[in-house]
Amino acid sequence: MEKWLVGVDLGGTTTKFAFLNTYGEILHKWEIPTDTNNKGKNIIINIAKSIDEKLEELDQPKEKLAGVGMGAPGPVDMSKGIIYEAVNLGWESNYPLKDLLEVETNLPAIIDNDANCAALGEMWKGAGNGSKDTICVTLGTGVGGGIIANGQIVHGVKGAGGEIGHITVVPENGAPCNCGKTGCLETVASATGVVRLAKEAMNSTDLPSVLREKISSSENITSKDIFDAAKDNDELALKVVDQLGFYLGLALANLGNAMNPENIVIGGGVSKAGDILLDHVKGYFKKFAFPTVAASTSLAIASLGNDAGVIGAAWLVKTLK
Numbered sequence: 001m002e003k004w005l006v007g008v009d010l011g012g013t014t015t016k017f018a019f020l021n022t023y024g025e026i027l028h029k030w031e032i033p034t035d036t037n038n039k040g041k042n043i044i045i046n047i048a049k050s051i052d053e054k055l056e057e058l059d060q061p062k063e064k065l066a067g068v069g070m071g072a073p074g075p076v077d078m079s080k081g082i083i084y085e086a087v088n089l090g091w092e093s094n095y096p097l098k099d100l101l102e103v104e105t106n107l108p109a110i111i112d113n114d115a116n117c118a119a120l121g122e123m124w125k126g127a128g129n130g131s132k133d134t135i136c137v138t139l140g141t142g143v144g145g146g147i148i149a150n151g152q153i154v155h156g157v158k159g160a161g162g163e164i165g166h167i168t169v170v171p172e173n174g175a176p177c178n179c180g181k182t183g184c185l186e187t188v189a190s191a192t193g194v195v196r197l198a199k200e201a202m203n204s205t206d207l208p209s210v211l212r213e214k215i216s217s218s219e220n221i222t223s224k225d226i227f228d229a230a231k232d233n234d235e236l237a238l239k240v241v242d243q244l245g246f247y248l249g250l251a252l253a254n255l256g257n258a259m260n261p262e263n264i265v266i267g268g269g270v271s272k273a274g275d276i277l278l279d280h281v282k283g284y285f286k287k288f289a290f291p292t293v294a295a296s297t298s299l300a301i302a303s304l305g306n307d308a309g310v311i312g313a314a315w316l317v318k319t320l321k
């Protein structure tokens with residue numbers, strides 16, 4: 001019998017699921033709300049139930065499943081199967097996620113951080129093109145990252161390896177970051193960070209912009225508004241996109257100099273801007289990268305969208321022996 005892999009992408013509001021074959025093709029995918037009430041004690045039970053219900057709906061036996069891989073929102077100790085912190089879910093520190101998942105699902109389980117799973121997904125089936133040396137940065141509400149070297153995720157001593165969002169790019173007078181530092185990449189390259197750059201540019205320059213009109217009519221602007229304006233050659237928006245390209249290009253070039261990966265993949269909501277973002281980042285990447293790195297490491301926009309997490313989580317199941 002051909003076995004299926006279960007990929008789970010656990011988020012603070014929704015939990016995404018997929019059944020995949022061993023070639024990484026998604027056969028079925030669905031999602032449920034994440035119940036964070038009562039310190040998140042129903043989360044794993046709901047996941048186990050949802051998998052069983054889907055099997056029943058598809059008229060398949062439990063034996064069809066090889067195991068479950070899960071990406072979780074926080075730093076993870078993969079070997080112990082614990083998540084150190086998951087503030088958004090209500091779980092206490094050092095939560096024994098892998099064991100609970102195995103008990104409730106009756107399946108072998110493996111866990112990693114959600115950004116790492118997205119990186120694995122892009123490595124396996126997306127813009128990483130199967131390369132064993134891939135770096136993935138996700139520009140969303142925050143900025144996440146995953147570093148894959150020799151086919152292995154870099155976890156570091158406390159699970160905080162690959163925290164690309166907290167590389168310092170504004171050493172002085174940077175904006176405060178959720179992590180407690182200032183001037184992190186996340187403060188300038190997340191969806192809210194890009195909007196903040198635009199508001200700063202409005203206050204510090206006289207450049208004309210359609211964005212000023214939006215703000216003065218008390219509309220909220222989004223990162224998409226900024227990229228759309230830049231595509232129409234709006235001067236202020238172009239300045240902001242160039243600033244973002246500088247910060248991201250600087251951080252990625254320095255990472256590139258350390259790792260010389262085959263690919264650096266840029267994903268998350270902000271990356272939907274596409275070529276205009278990529279072109280600005282590439283310019284600064286070339287400028288700051290060691291020449292061999294500039295010539296051999298390529299930059300690309302992620303290609304899997306929201307499926308990267310479940311695909312990467314399913315890939316982890318293949319590593320279970």
Ligand SMILES: [Zn+2]
Nearest residue numbers: 166177179184
């Ligand atoms: Zn930070």
